[in-house]
Amino acid sequence: xxxxxxxxxxxxxxxxxxxxxxxxxxxxxxxxxxxxxxxxxxxxxxxxxxxxxxxxxxxxxxxxxxxxxxxxxxxxxxxxxxxxxxxxxxxxxxxxxxxxxxxxxxxxxxxxxxxxxxxxxxxxxxxxxxxxxxxxxxxxxxxxxxxxxxxxxxxxxxxxxxxxxxxxxxxxxxxxxxxxxxxxxxxxxxxxxxxxxxxxxxxxxxxxxxxxxxxxxxxxxxxxxxxxxxxxxxxxxxxxxxxxxxxxxxxxxxxxxxxxxxxxxxxxxxxxxxxxxx
Numbered sequence: 001x002x003x004x005x006x007x008x009x010x011x012x013x014x015x016x017x018x019x020x021x022x023x024x025x026x027x028x029x030x031x032x033x034x035x036x037x038x039x040x041x042x043x044x045x046x047x048x049x050x051x052x053x054x055x056x057x058x059x060x061x062x063x064x065x066x067x068x069x070x071x072x073x074x075x076x077x078x079x080x081x082x083x084x085x086x087x088x089x090x091x092x093x094x095x096x097x098x099x100x101x102x103x104x105x106x107x108x109x110x111x112x113x114x115x116x117x118x119x120x121x122x123x124x125x126x127x128x129x130x131x132x133x134x135x136x137x138x139x140x141x142x143x144x145x146x147x148x149x150x151x152x153x154x155x156x157x158x159x160x161x162x163x164x165x166x167x168x169x170x171x172x173x174x175x176x177x178x179x180x181x182x183x184x185x186x187x188x189x190x191x192x193x194x195x196x197x198x199x200x201x202x203x204x205x206x207x208x209x210x211x212x213x214x215x216x217x218x219x220x221x222x223x224x225x226x227x228x229x230x231x232x233x234x235x236x237x238x239x240x241x242x243x244x245x246x247x248x249x250x251x252x253x254x255x256x257x258x259x260x261x262x263x264x265x266x267x268x269x270x271x272x273x274x275x276x277x278x
Contacts, residue, residue, distance in 0.1 A: 013037045015071050023062065026216075026224020028183030028209035032130060033066050035189035036099075043197050054097045055089060057082045059111060062137045063103040063130040063209075080110030083118045086125045094268050097197070098125040104145040105135040108166050112144065115166075119173040121267045122201040128193070129166065129204070132211035140214045147250060150218055166206055167246040171260045176201035178260035180246070182208040184232040185256060192258065201266035208235070208254055219250075 014037075023029050043049040054072045058064030060079035067074035077085045086098040100107075107115055107129040118125070133150070135141040140153040144164040151158050171178045177199055181188040189207060196203040210216070210231055212224040221227040234253050238245065241257040248254050265273075 010034060010037050010041070013041065013071050015069055018069050021069060022065065024211075024213040026210060026212040026227065027062070028132075028207075028211070028228075029063055029066065029130060031183040031186050032128075032189055032207050032209060033069070035186040036128065036193045037070070039190045039194035039197060042194060049097055049197060053095055054099065055086075057086045057089070057098060057100045059102050059106040060137075061103040061106045061135075062211075063101055064106055066101045080106055080112075080114065082106070083111055083114040083123075083125070083127065087114075087118060087123050090124050090268065091271075094124070100125060100127045102127075102129060103136065104129055104131040104133065104166070105138075105141075105143045108164055109135075109144045112164075115170070116173065119170045119175040119202050119204065122174045122176060122264055122270075123267045124200055124202070126193075126196050126203045127205070128207060130207045130209045131166075132209045132215050133163075134211065134215040134218065136211045136214040140218065145248075147248070152218055163248070165246055165248065166204075167259055168243055170202075170204045171243050171246070174202070174264060175204050175260060176262045176264055176266070177203040177205075177258075179204070179258045180206040180208070180254075180256045182231065182235045182254070182256055183210060184228065184235050185237065188237070188256065200269070201262075201264060208248075208256070 056067040056070050056074040058067040059082040082100045086100050089096050090098050131145050133145050134143050142152040142155045142159050146159045149158045167180055179192045192205050210227045212227045216222045216227045236253045236255050238257040241255045245255045
């Protein structure tokens, strides 16, 4: 029997026949995915997670296409519907470790209603939202997270709207874990994702990412290295930031850290408890 030979420690977690990815030079998504896979690899090596119980779910967009590249069961669903799909999976099979990945347009925009109610119910799944402040794959349209004044393909005179702060939004509901990190701090992506994999209930991680090809054009940071350096300058880590510190301000800085950590009963625990009383 032939033994597979891997050139990289993460190769076993990837569908190598689909590499290279479609991601543009300077895209932060590869950094994010590698950090998540390192955390998952640790959990598997520890024996706390079984690989055949892991399911990745993504909607539409660059971030959601991560599910194409992972060597696990995966589902690629319609725009904004990854969370309800994942909810159905864990209700049908509570042993599944459901991981939802998507961009801010997919998760907070088109799928925003599902995000709210999954957090409110404390559904047993992990959502990792990569924020690049724009609908990148579909043409550079304004997103819920686009800062005011930024010109996009649908706001040529500048975005007149106030952006959505997803950390504040999810924290105000019943989520058990809410954190934010950046592709410039992959060690925190790995650390937070590792922690989330070991928790119950709804776990939400926002990852601020670079998109020089689309968003970078809008703000004058088309060079991938320059955009990465500029983001790194603005990221400020705090071990236990307050919810008020979750505001994203490109000029004042972007605070990352763990905003919420709770141990509330998860939706599956509540359902099991109610059914046992019937």
